[in-house]
Amino acid sequence: MSTTAQANATLKREAWGRLRKLPSGRWQVRYPGPDGKTYTARTDDDKPLTFVTKTDARTWLASLQTRMARGLWEPPEVTAARLRAEVAAETARSMGFEEYSQRWLKMIRDEPNRQGKQRAVGTIRSYKGKVIGYLIPEFGDTPLREINVERIKKMTDRLDRIPAPLNPKSKFNGITRPVLVVLMMILRQAAREGLISSVPDISVPKQKSVRHDADHDSGDDVATPVQVEALYAAVPDKWAIAILLAAWCQLRRGECLGLQRRDIEWRDDGGATLHVRRQLNANTGGYTTLKTEAGQRSLSIPRLMLVRLRQHLDTYVASEPNAPVLPTDAKGSVPLSNTRWGYLWM
Incomplete structure (x- = not known):
């Protein structure tokens, strides 16, 4: 056959x-x-x-x-593809917090926010610090779907017991709220991806001051001219101009430290204009753009500080246009860091 x-x-x-x-x-x-x-x-x-x-x-x-x-x-x-998708979905629903939080950190680093902008490096570093420093030690490999109101309440109770760095006697330590905010951001994204059915019903507390008690008078936060002068005299000469920039030009710390010689424009009428274009980022240690476009501004420098400002530039600031106004060393090219500035107040 x-x-x-x-x-x-x-x-x-x-x-x-x-x-x-x-x-x-x-x-x-x-x-x-x-x-x-x-x-x-x-x-x-x-x-x-x-x-x-x-x-x-x-x-x-x-x-x-x-x-x-x-x-x-x-x-x-079709059957095989459907079953693979179901297995993948079940695996994802069983994903532990540590694995998913690392994936979330990568997502916010690589993808733009809802306004279509990339998140600032300092923002990402801040989120990462909360995840690695507090959330992963708390939840570890706990499946996302097991992170409920009770688990979150236990975490907040533990965080609340951490003393406030600036005021150990304060009821609010400035830690619990930002950590809880990041946790809820992660869980909301997990819910959008269908990994959990819903976000736990947790109310994030309002921002509280860690420096003052409840009976503090906010008017005490405004320095008087006499107090400004006292601070100016107390700070080392090569950095004292920062006191006047903060008090009379209303610059933030990072904005003061981010100033360069080219940002000060001397006018023909004897006055000067200050251009705020960047900041020295406390998280990255480098120059970064300001968080919002409104932060980039130009303002007239009060005449009461012009003489001191000119003396500071002549004595401590290098001649290059990009020389830092507050250098680590006189005429240096390295700006004073946020950390070193902080030690001046200790």
């Missing part, structure tokens, strides 16, 4: 579908699909499926015909 004849002899037409005995002795099934195509039996993960006996093959073929009659059939590759 020829090879073709032998193959035909092993290919048996059923009432519906075909059975074929393979050289291995196992049975193969082929059947017509509702879409008009002919399919070979495959497993749910889209691999070839054969049967030990002819009876097994016929039983499988009968069950398949029943599924088709009920409208439950789909092409093998």
Whole structure:
């Protein structure tokens, strides 16, 4: 008997579908699909499926015909893709907090925010500090779906017991709220991705002062001219101009430290204009743009400080346009750091 004849002899037409005995002795099934195509039996993960006996093959073929009659059939590759997606979704729903938080950090670093802008390096570093310093030690590999109101409440209670760095007697330490804000950002993103059904019903407390008690008078925060002069006299000469820039030009610390010689424009009328263009970032240690476009501004420098400002520039600031107004060393090219400035107040 020829090879073709032998193959035909092993290919048996059923009432519906075909059975074929393979050289291995196992049975193969082929059947017509509702879409008009002919399919070979495959497993749910889209691999070839054969049967030990002819009876097994016929039983499988009968069950398949029943599924088709009920409208439950789909092409093998579609079934495999659906099952893979379901497994991936279940794996994601079981993802531990540490794994997901690292993925979240990468997302906020690489993708723009809702306004279409990339997040500042300092912002990302701040979020990372909260995640690594507080959230991962708290939750570790806990599945996201197990982080509920009770777990979060236990975390906030522990954080609340950390003394405030600036005022150990204060009821508010300035730690709990920013950590909780970052946690809720992570959980909201997990909910948007369908990894958790909903975000725990947690109310983030309002920002509280860590420097003052509840009976503090906010008017005490405004320095009087006499106090400004006292501070000016107390700070080392090469950095004292920062006191006047903060008091009379209303510059923030990072804005003061980020000033360069080119930012001070002397006018023909004897006055001067200050251009605030950048800041020295406390997180990165380098120059960064200001957080908002409104932060970039030009203002007239009060005349009461012009003489001191000119003396400062002549004595301590290098002649290059990009020389820092507050250098670490006189005439130096390295700006005074946020950390070193902080030690002046200790």
